[in-house]
Amino acid sequence: MPTIVVEVMPKAELLDPQGKAVTGALSRMGRQAYSEVRIGKRFELTVAEVTDEILEDVKVLADDVFSNSVIEDVVSITVQDEAATVSA
Amino acid sequence: MPTIVVEVMPKAELLDPQGKAVTGALSRMGRQAYSEVRIGKRFELTVAEVTDEILEDVKVLADDVFSNSVIEDVVSITVQDEAATVSA
Amino acid sequence: MRIGVVTFPGSLDDRDAQRAVRLAGATPVALWHGSHDLEGVEAIILPGGFSYGDYLRAGAIASLSPIMTEVVDAANKGVPVLGICNGFQMLAEARLIPGAHTRNAHQQFIRRDQRLRVENAATDWTNGFEQGQEITIPLKNADGRFIADDETIKRIEGQGQVAFRYVGVNPNGSFDDIAGVSNERGNVVGLMPHPEHATEPGFGPDTPAAMSSGVDGLTFFTSVIAASLKIEAPVK
Amino acid sequence: MTTETELTQAPGTHVPDTVANAAATPDREQPYAALGLKEDEYLSIREILGRRPTSGELAMYSVMWSEHCSYKSSKMYLRQFGEKVSPTMKKNLMVGMGENAGVVDVGGGWAVTFKGESHNHPSYIEPFQGAATGVGGIVRDIISMGARPVAVMDQLRFGDIDADDTRRVVDGVVSGISFYANCLGLPNIGGETVFDKVYQGNPLVNVLSVGVLRHEDLHLANAKGAGNKVVLFGARTGGDGIGGASILASDTFSAGGPTKRPSVQVGDPFAEKVLIECCLELFRDELVEGIQDLGAAGISCATSELASNGDGGMFIELDKVLLRDPTLTAEEILMSESQERMMAVVHPSKLDAFLAVVDKWDVETSVLGEVTDTGRLVINWHGEEIVNVEPRTVAVDGPVYERPVAYPTWIDELQADTARGLPGPRPATSSGRSSSRCSAHRTSPTRAGSPTSTTRMSSATRPCRSPTTAA
Numbered sequence: 001m002p003t004i005v006v007e008v009m010p011k012a013e014l015l016d017p018q019g020k021a022v023t024g025a026l027s028r029m030g031r032q033a034y035s036e037v038r039i040g041k042r043f044e045l046t047v048a049e050v051t052d053e054i055l056e057d058v059k060v061l062a063d064d065v066f067s068n069s070v071i072e073d074v075v076s077i078t079v080q081d082e083a084a085t086v087s088a
Numbered sequence: 089m090p091t092i093v094v095e096v097m098p099k100a101e102l103l104d105p106q107g108k109a110v111t112g113a114l115s116r117m118g119r120q121a122y123s124e125v126r127i128g129k130r131f132e133l134t135v136a137e138v139t140d141e142i143l144e145d146v147k148v149l150a151d152d153v154f155s156n157s158v159i160e161d162v163v164s165i166t167v168q169d170e171a172a173t174v175s176a
Numbered sequence: 177m178r179i180g181v182v183t184f185p186g187s188l189d190d191r192d193a194q195r196a197v198r199l200a201g202a203t204p205v206a207l208w209h210g211s212h213d214l215e216g217v218e219a220i221i222l223p224g225g226f227s228y229g230d231y232l233r234a235g236a237i238a239s240l241s242p243i244m245t246e247v248v249d250a251a252n253k254g255v256p257v258l259g260i261c262n263g264f265q266m267l268a269e270a271r272l273i274p275g276a277h278t279r280n281a282h283q284q285f286i287r288r289d290q291r292l293r294v295e296n297a298a299t300d301w302t303n304g305f306e307q308g309q310e311i312t313i314p315l316k317n318a319d320g321r322f323i324a325d326d327e328t329i330k331r332i333e334g335q336g337q338v339a340f341r342y343v344g345v346n347p348n349g350s351f352d353d354i355a356g357v358s359n360e361r362g363n364v365v366g367l368m369p370h371p372e373h374a375t376e377p378g379f380g381p382d383t384p385a386a387m388s389s390g391v392d393g394l395t396f397f398t399s400v401i402a403a404s405l406k407i408e409a410p411v412k
Numbered sequence: 413m414t415t416e417t418e419l420t421q422a423p424g425t426h427v428p429d430t431v432a433n434a435a436a437t438p439d440r441e442q443p444y445a446a447l448g449l450k451e452d453e454y455l456s457i458r459e460i461l462g463r464r465p466t467s468g469e470l471a472m473y474s475v476m477w478s479e480h481c482s483y484k485s486s487k488m489y490l491r492q493f494g495e496k497v498s499p500t501m502k503k504n505l506m507v508g509m510g511e512n513a514g515v516v517d518v519g520g521g522w523a524v525t526f527k528g529e530s531h532n533h534p535s536y537i538e539p540f541q542g543a544a545t546g547v548g549g550i551v552r553d554i555i556s557m558g559a560r561p562v563a564v565m566d567q568l569r570f571g572d573i574d575a576d577d578t579r580r581v582v583d584g585v586v587s588g589i590s591f592y593a594n595c596l597g598l599p600n601i602g603g604e605t606v607f608d609k610v611y612q613g614n615p616l617v618n619v620l621s622v623g624v625l626r627h628e629d630l631h632l633a634n635a636k637g638a639g640n641k642v643v644l645f646g647a648r649t650g651g652d653g654i655g656g657a658s659i660l661a662s663d664t665f666s667a668g669g670p671t672k673r674p675s676v677q678v679g680d681p682f683a684e685k686v687l688i689e690c691c692l693e694l695f696r697d698e699l700v701e702g703i704q705d706l707g708a709a710g711i712s713c714a715t716s717e718l719a720s721n722g723d724g725g726m727f728i729e730l731d732k733v734l735l736r737d738p739t740l741t742a743e744e745i746l747m748s749e750s751q752e753r754m755m756a757v758v759h760p761s762k763l764d765a766f767l768a769v770v771d772k773w774d775v776e777t778s779v780l781g782e783v784t785d786t787g788r789l790v791i792n793w794h795g796e797e798i799v800n801v802e803p804r805t806v807a808v809d810g811p812v813y814e815r816p817v818a819y820p821t822w823i824d825e826l827q828a829d830t831a832r833g834l835p836g837p838r839p840a841t842s843s844g845r846s847s848s849r850c851s852a853h854r855t856s857p858t859r860a861g862s863p864t865s866t867t868r869m870s871s872a873t874r875p876c877r878s879p880t881t882a883a
C-alpha cells in the first residue's frame with residue numbers, strides 16, 4: 001500500500017534542546033564537522049490509495065495535527081510508493 | 089550551508105506506540121483512510137561542505153548514534169542543499 | 177459550587193484535583209474526555225498526567241478530544257478553566273492560551289518543590305493571592321518549557337497575562353521564567369506546577385514551619401469559588 | 413540442529429500442523445533443540461501426549477518449560493519459601509505463593525499486594541525497552557489481583573563500573589524504569605545498585621511493584637465455571653519477543669540460530685495506564701470472574717495457567733486473536749510476548765457490560781473461547797484442532813532439575829573480610845575504593861512520578877558486595 005510521508009522540523013529560530021544535546025555529543029566524540037544538528041519528525045501514513053482528496057486532507061492534518069505551528073514547520077509532504085521504500 | 093538529512097523509523101515489525109495513538113486519534117476524528125501511522129525521526133546535520141569522508145562518517149553515525157539498530161531502521165540519508173529546502 | 181475535572185486516557189492527577197476541589201469546599205464532578213457533556217459545571221479543571229502517553233506532542237491528542245470542543249466554548253463564554261501541567265499543555269494546543277511547550281531545556285524530567293511569584297492576582301484562579309506573593313507548590317514535568325515568539329511574549333507581559341513566574345531557579349528553560357499564563361479575560365489559567373498536590377497538611381511541600389505542611393495550592397480552588405460568588409476571597 | 417521447519421514458513425504458505433496430522437506423521441523431525449528443549453524433555457512431551465506434539469504444542473511446551481517460565485533449575489530452592497511459611501508468618505498473609513502476587517493484610521480492611529520480578533536478559537539486549545517492559549509486566553500482576561498499583565522499587569546489578577558496556581546498560585535501564593513508571597504515575601520509592609564484573613553481560617534488573625486494595629476487592633485469576641467466556645483484551649498481538657522467551661531465555665544465551673522475528677518488546681505505558689483503569693472498573697462493577705496478565709509466553713502461558721488453576725478445561729479459537737501483524741503464524745501467536753495484554757474470564761450474562769467498559773476505554777477486545785469441563789486445553793485454528801493438551805502438563809508439571817552444586821570457596825574470604833579489619837573512623841571526605849563501586853547512578857534522566865517520590869532509600873548506605881573471585 002502506498003505511504004504518504006510528512007516531515008516536520010522545529011522552527012529554525014527556536015532552540016531545539018534535543019538537537020543541541022546531540023550536537024554537543026558529536027563534538028565530544030571529536031566530530032566538529034557538524035556545526036548544528038536539528039531533530040524533527042517523520043510521519044508515514046499508510047493509505048489504500050492516494051487521491052487528490054487524501055492529499056488535501058493530509059495537508060490539513062500536517063498543519064493542524066502533526067505539527068504545532070507555534071514551534072514547528074511542515075517541511076515536506078511526499079508520496080512514496082511501496083516498492084521504493086528503503087534507500088540507506 | 090548544506091544539510092545532510094538522516095531519517096530513522098521504528099522497525100516495521102515492532103510496536104510504535106506513538107504512531108498507534110495517532111492512528112487512533114485520526115480514526116476518532118473520522119479519518120479512517122489512514123490505516124496506519126508510524127512516527128520516526130528526521131535529523132538535519134549542517135556541515136560546511138559535503139565530502140565523501142563526511143558522508144561515510146554520517147553513515148556510521150546514522151547506525152550508531154542516530155538510531156538504535158535493535159528497534160529502529162535508518163531509512164534514508166540524503167544531501168539537501170540550502171536553496172532547495174522547504175517544499176510544503 | 178460544582179467543579180468539573182476531566183479525565184483523559186493517561187490522566188494521573190484527576191483524583192488529586194477532585195480532592196483539592198472538595199477540600200476547598202466545592203463539589204467535584206468527574207467529566208469524561210469522550211463525552212460532549214459538561215454536566216452543568218461552573219468551572220473546569222484539566223488535570224496533569226500523560227494523556228495519550230504524551231505521544232505526538234504533550235497535550236496534543238487530548239486537545240482533539242470531544243469534550244475539548246465544549247471546554248473551548250465554555251471558556252470563551254467566561255467559565256473558569258484551570259489547566260495544570262498536562263492540562264496547561266492542552267490549553268496551549270487548543271489555543272485557549274498563547275504559546276507552546278517543548279522539552280525541558282536540560283532534556284530531563286524534573287520534580288521539585290518550586291517557588292513561584294503570583295504576577296497577576298486578578299484572575300478567577302488567583303484572586304485569593306496578593307499581587308507579588310510568593311508560593312511553593314510541586315513541579316514535575318518533562319515538556320515544561322514555555323515558549324512563544326517575541327511579539328507574543330511582549331503582548332502577554334504587557335497585558336498582565338503572565339500569571340506566575342518561577343522564582344529562585346528556572347527549572348525548564350521557560351522564556352522570561354514564565355510558569356503560568358492566563359487568557360486576556362482572566363478566566364482561563366494554565367500553569368506547569370501542581371497546586372492540587374499542595375492542599376492538605378501532611379502531603380504538601382515542606383515549609384519553615386513543618387515538614388510537608390505547605391498548602392499554598394488550596395488558594396487556587398478557593399479563589400474560583402470566590403470568583404463564582406462574585407465576592408473577594410479571603411486574602412491569605 | 414534442524415534447519416527449515418514449519419515455524420519459519422513464509423507468510424501465506426503456512427498450514428498449521430493439526431493434532432490429526434501429528435498422530436498420522438509420528439516420525440516428522442521437529443526443531444525442539446532450536447526452541448531450547450533438550451532431547452529428554454522432547455521425549456517426555458511425546459510420552460505425555462502419547463504422540464508427537466503438533467508444532468503449536470511444541471511452541472507452547474518449549475516456552476512454558478524454558479527456565480524463564482518454569483524455573484526448572486531453581487524451583488527446588490524456591491519451593492522452600494512456601495514450605496517454610498509457619499502459621500505465625502501466615503497470620504496476616506491473605507495470598508501466598510502460586511498466585512500472580514502476594515497479599516498481606518495491613519488492618520482496617522486494607523491489604524497490600526506486592527511482587528518483584530526480574531527482566532534481566534531483555535534488559536541487556538535493549539536496556540531501555542527491556543527494563544520498561546519489566547515494569548509493565550510486574551504492574552499487570554498487581555492489577556490482576558484487583559489492586560491499584562501505587563509505587564515501584566528496583567534492585568539492580570551491573571557489570572564493572574569502568575567497563576565499556578556498563579554505561580549503555582545503566583543509562584538505559586534506569587531511564588526505562590523511570591519512564592514507564594512515571595507514565596503510570598508510580599513513584600520509584602527505593603532502589604539498590606551494585607556494580608561488579610560478575611554481572612558483565614548479564615545484568616540483574618529486578619523491579620518490584622506495590623498495590624493497595626480493600627479486602628473485598630481481592631481477586632484470583634482462574635478459569636472456573638464451564639461456559640464462561642475467555643476474553644483477550646488490551647494491545648494487539650504482534651511479533652514481539654518471539655525469540656525472547658524461548659531461544660534467548662533458554663539455558664545458554666547463544667543457543668538457537670537467527671530468528672526472523674525481533675527478540676525485543678516495545679512497551680506502551682499509555683496502553684498500560686488505560687488497562688489499569690479499565691481493569692479496576694471491571695472489578696468494581698463485578699463484570700469478571702478473574703483476570704490474568706500476559707507476560708512471557710503470552711497466550712500459551714495465560715491459557716494453560718488459567719485452565720490449570722480452574723476446573724481444568726478451556727477451548728480457544730486462536731484465529732480470533734486481533735493481530736498487529738497479519739502474517740503471524742499460529743505458533744507465533746501462541747508464543748508472542750506483545751505487551752499490555754490481559755485475559756479475562758467473564759460470565760456470559762455479563763459479557764455485554766464487560767464489552768461496554770473496555771469499549772469506553774478504547775481497549776480492543778476479542779472473545780477467544782470458553783471454559784470447559786473436559787480437563788483439556790483445546791486450541792483451534794480456522795476450525796482445525798492444533799493443540800489438545802492437559803493444561804497442568806504445560807503450566808505446572810514441567811521438568812524440575814537438581815543441578816550439580818558446589819560450594820563457592822571465594823565466599824569464605826569475602827565473609828571474613830568484615831569492617832572489623834578496617835582502621836578506625838576516617839573523615840567522611842576520604843573515598844575508599846570499594847565505595848565507588850556502589851555509587852548510585854545520577855547520570856541519567858531523573859523523572860518523578862509524584863510529589864512523594866523524593867523519598868528513597870540511600871543505596872550508598874548499603875554494604876558493597878564485591879566478590880574477590882569471579883563466580
Ligand SMILES: Nc1ncnc2c1ncn2[C@@H]1O[C@H](COP(=O)(O)OP(=O)(O)O)[C@@H](O)[C@H]1O
Nearest residue numbers: 590599600603604605852858859860861865871
Ligand atoms: N537502584 C537504584 N540505585 C540508586 N539510585 C537509583 C536506583 N533506581 C533509581 N535510582 C535513582 O533514583 C531517582 C528516581 O528514580 P526514578 O525511577 O526516576 O523514580 P521517580 O519516578 O520516583 O523519580 C533517579 O535519580 C534514579 O537515578
